[in-house]
Amino acid sequence: MAIVKTNCAQYGTNNPETTERLFVGRVVRIEQVTETRNWSDTLDYTDMRYTPCTYALVWIGTRGVPNALTLEGKPPSWRLDDVRDLLPHEQFAQIDCTNLFCDRYGYYLTAEEDSLGDQLLWGGPEMLDALALYDVHQAQLAVEAEEKRVAAEAARKAALVLEAEKAAKKAAKDDAARIEAEKLIARIPPKGTTVTVDGFTGKVFWTGTTKYRGKWSSRAGIKDSKGTVQWVPADRF
Numbered sequence: 001m002a003i004v005k006t007n008c009a010q011y012g013t014n015n016p017e018t019t020e021r022l023f024v025g026r027v028v029r030i031e032q033v034t035e036t037r038n039w040s041d042t043l044d045y046t047d048m049r050y051t052p053c054t055y056a057l058v059w060i061g062t063r064g065v066p067n068a069l070t071l072e073g074k075p076p077s078w079r080l081d082d083v084r085d086l087l088p089h090e091q092f093a094q095i096d097c098t099n100l101f102c103d104r105y106g107y108y109l110t111a112e113e114d115s116l117g118d119q120l121l122w123g124g125p126e127m128l129d130a131l132a133l134y135d136v137h138q139a140q141l142a143v144e145a146e147e148k149r150v151a152a153e154a155a156r157k158a159a160l161v162l163e164a165e166k167a168a169k170k171a172a173k174d175d176a177a178r179i180e181a182e183k184l185i186a187r188i189p190p191k192g193t194t195v196t197v198d199g200f201t202g203k204v205f206w207t208g209t210t211k212y213r214g215k216w217s218s219r220a221g222i223k224d225s226k227g228t229v230q231w232v233p234a235d236r237f
Contacts, residue, residue, distance in 0.1 A: 002027045002118075003056055003095060004110040005071065008102070022071055025122025027114045028092070028131050029057040037100060054097040056111040059127045062086055069093035071109075088130035089137035174216075181216035182209045184234035188220045195222060197232050 002024040009017045037051040058069060065075040065082045067090070075083060095111070102108035119127060188207045189195055195204060206221035218234035 002112070002114055003058075003071075003097065005107050006110065007107045023056070023058045023073065023095070025114050025118040026059040026127070027056050027111060028059060028119065028123075028127070030111055030113050031055045031057065031094075037098075039100070041101075041104075051098065051100065054099075054111060056095040056097050056109075056113075057092055058095050059123050059130070060086065060091050060093050062091060062126070064091075066090040067093045069095065071095070088133040091127075091130045092134050177216045178209065178211070181218045181234075184218040185209060187234050187237045188218070189237065195220075195237070197222065197230075197236055200224065200230050202228070202230070 003022040005020040005022055007018045007020070031054070033053050033055065034050055035053045036048050037053070039047040039049050039051070060069055063083065063085055065079045065084075066086060068075045068079050068082075070076055095109075097109040097111040099108040114122075185207060189204055191204050191207065193204050194201065200222065202222040202224035204220050205223050207218070209216060209218045211217075220232050220234065220237070221229060222232055223229045
C-alpha cells in the first residue's frame with residue numbers, strides 16, 4: 001500500500017481529487033505517537049495540543065542524506081550537497097503523515113506498511129538487513145538517552161541538595177549574627193530614659209534589632225527636645 005497522497009479537489013476549478021502512491025515497497029513500519037503540536041492555522045499565535053501523530057518509516061536507499069527525505073523521494077534541495085553513501089542505520093527516514101494542516105497543503109497522506117512481498121520486490125534483503133541494524137542502533141540511542149536523562153536528573157537533584165545546604169548554612173550564619181546583635185539590646189537604657197551619647201542628649205523612644213545592607217545590628221532611636229532624632233548603635237552605650 002505504501003503512502004497514498006491524496007490531492008484535494010480545487011474549488012472553483014475542474015481539477016478533481018487525485019491520488020499518488022509514494023515509496024511503494026519502502027514503507028517498513030508505521031508508528032503512532034502522541035506529541036504536543038501547534039494547531040494555530042496561521043502560525044501567528046500558539047495553540048499547543050496533545051496530538052495523535054502518524055509516522056511512516058521509509059527506506060531512503062544506500063545513498064542520500066541521513067533522515068532527510070521529501071515526498072518526492074529526494075533530499076531537500078538545500079541538502080543536495082550532503083548526499084553520500086549511507087551506513088545501514090542511516091538508510092531510513094520518518095515521513096510525517098499526521099495531516100494536521102491538509103487544507104493548507106492541499107493534500108493528505110494515508111500510510112500503511114508495505115507487505116513483505118513488496119518490500120522484497122523493491123528493497124530486497126539489503127533493505128531488511130539494514131532495518132535490523134537500524135533497530136539495533138535506535139535501541140542503543142534509547143539506552144544512551146535514558147542514561148543521559150538519569151545523569152541529568154541526578155545532577156539536578158545534587159544541585160538542589162547543594163543549594164539547600166548553602167541556604168541552610170547562610171540561614172544559620174544569619175541567625176547567629178542576629179542573636180549576637182540582639183544580645184547588645186541589654187546595653188541600651190529603657191525607653192523614656194534620657195541619655196547623652198557623643199554630646200547628643202535626648203530620650204530613648206525606640207530600641208530594636210534590624211538588618212541593614214545584609215548586617216544585623218541593635219540600635220536605639222534618641223530624640224532631643226527639638227525633635228531631632230539620632231540613631232545610635234547599641235555598642236555606643
